[in-house]
Amino acid sequence: MDYINEVLDMVVRKNPAENEFHQAVKEVLESLRPVVEVNEENYRREALLERLVEPDRQISFKVPWVDDKGYVQVNTGYRIQFNNAIGPYKGGLRLHPSVNRGIIKFLGFEQVFKNSLTGLPIGGAKGGSDFDPKGKSDREVLAFCKSFMTELYKYIGADTDVPAGDIGTGAREIGYLYGQYKKIRGTYEGVLTGKGLTYGGSLVRKEATGYGLVYLTEEMLKAHGHTLAEKIVAVSGSGNVAIYAVEKAAELGARVVTVSDSNGWIYDEAGIDIKALKEIKEVKRERLTEYLKYRPGAIYTEGRGVWNVKCDIALPCATQNELLLEDAKNLVANGCLAVAEGANMPTDLDATKYLQENGILFAPGKAANAGGVATSALEMSQNSERLSWSFEEVDEKLKLIMKNIFHNMSNAAREYNAEGNYVLGANIAGFLKVADAMLAQGIW
Template sequence: MVLPHEPEFQQAYNELVHALEDSTLFTQHPQYKKVIPVVSIPERIIQFRVAWENDNGEIEVNNGFRVQFNSNLGPYKGGLRFHPTVNLSILKFLGFEQIFKNALTGLSMGGGKGGSDFNPKGRSDAEIRRFCVAFMRQLARYIGADTDVPAGDIGVGGREIGFLFGAYKQMQNNFSGILTGKGLTWGGSLIRPEATGYGLVYYVEKMIEKASNGKESFKGKRVAISGSGNVAQFAALKVIELGGTVVSLSDSKGAIISQTGITVEQIAEIADAKIKHKSLEQIVEQSVKAFSGANSVEYLAGVRPWTKVGQVDVALPSATQNEVSGEEAKVLVEAGVKFVAEGSNMGSTKDAIDVFEAARPTGVWYAPGKAANCGGVAVSGLEMAQNSQRVQWTSEEVDTKLKTIMTECFEACYETAVKYAASKDAHALPSLLKGANIAGFIKVADAMFDQGDVY
């Protein structure tokens, strides 16, 4: 399959296919080859016009999308993204990744993704509410608790989920769990905001334990994190809780570096300011008390953190796709990184992945986003379960279930890699890249055979 007009989707497709072909899966089970051309085409793509009124009383028009990619394991499940870069290539890549990510959680969820090229930055609450109502007016007929359950993503946080849910409820006269990431008083789950970041760290915790035969943990590790949104914030907080030192965070305009470690108080300042769409540069300048003296940080405009952090043990790309280049990967390896796990979807370019995979014999271990960041959608699945039962579990219950899911996800990736992609180098760690892709693919493929989608 060659799709030059859909580069992001092509990259995600190539990653899966190369991982499968560079293993013994098709040798041991040749029937699985039949699945690839079927699973790679969405079951349905919905595109619609979103016309809405801005604060000046003028009509603005955006493109809306929902890619319902695969429903063999359950209702379509995947976020809505509001960002000016949104197009079908990006949503198809995200939806394709979501199929296998959701499979790795062990929960009953298919894969989908959606969103709009609407940019919420600089918009008033009233404009965002009117846009969400117009967007849901078009989307409502295609979703449902047993059909398709969207969630948030970039540009769609708790405020937007609230507006979207309220619009759906009024249009359909139906209070059901048709969105996840809801408010705690109306069907949301505890730990959902923290889930992707926490889950990422729980996954890496298992990587560190396995690589060191249980002798090491996050304690004393220097951890570089990109991004400063939900995933990065909670990953950083969990790393600090486990005894690690967070040396960086970033946004689209630059990065902050702290050799002594970013503090919990600084993360709280960033979290509050990011809701108002402030940049890290503005936050550092305006929150003088939190970012001065012994807690001062270095702000670097126009750069990502990877080449600026110095010696580092763990790297967690948690911003957006393709945020680690091949050259940056080389710098990280030279800086001593041993564990790289993606909090973002497809956070590393193919060149970067090749660098990390080539360094496995020297003890560098890379985990793709479809495994390492599946904690967010896992807790979305737990939110769906709570909605179905009309109950709410405690934070401890949800966190325990999340940790169990991430542990089982890691073990599935590890064991599948050993079974189907054993390294020729006896000293090399198994490829979690191959393990994650193969394990997720097998689960979806078996369901497609069982249901007659492939025969």
């Protein structure tokens, strides 16, 4: 058995029932074969892959809090610090009922390569809880956040581990978490990113993942003789990533015709009304059915179906494994040109393979959705220097980072005789930087 297969078998054996983690590791290691085959003897001797797939630290803890009725509720909190070979741990906190150890491990593993691709000195981590902020009062969210941070603060710091937001963790939650950290530690430091602008946050952070996704997509299209102008775009999701991907794609001349939430999806042939979408999701925090009040000509459909729509560009921005093989077949049949992942691993392995085999340009999430963590690292820089950059300055830096990510993964794919395979290129480009750092630092 070759080295990669040995490690894949070990991962499944040591981490039973963690299917998302297995999937993420398999996707990365399979694409690293050209690199590993050349360096197999050295990598085996150093157990490099075994060390790469094993987190540095896995922390889980109970999070008790009191609800508005006076009852004590108990959730489970996680922080998985995966690899800090190139910088302090960096990665979001996800608050969602689906959160478990396996999902946090998959996200943390992906974060290692995503953060490496940005070119910035940040390692990979992820955390969160099975707490659901939806339907909770501000007081209940505050109670949870104070309890969560009372345990988490022991393991984080500006030069150790800098968490950020993720699904379910927005400006409100980050504010509550930061307030509790500051109270416990008595220090004012950039330990969380995604903070409010009045207390150390960065302009563009809210927009960064969606904007970055579109910047990279545009650069990929240009490399193949296309642009976003006049293209029809299908977007899934209606959170931060989706909202600002819709906004930036429209600014670049595309017509975005879909968004979705956990209940259903909207098709608006004339183009999604970004002002209405922001009011529904950011101000009112309502379901997408409200969109019909603003645009009566739009169509709302319960359940899945976004990928049945004829489009030129598909941007999955909701959650993991939302774009499956049948969806990929629909996209190909409808003449789709490119798929770029705005969420973490939204396309399953079979769908990814089918899209690539059928000539669809495919940008993996670890590259395409790196704009959020890139801007988080820019926020860390501003905090360290006690500076605040303008929106235009941060946006320009973000655009440059996303362009560089595309060209780095494109060059890596070309170097290993797989031109246009951006999954392979992103994984190799991200891996080599981390691997070189790990080997240089010895066994630890």
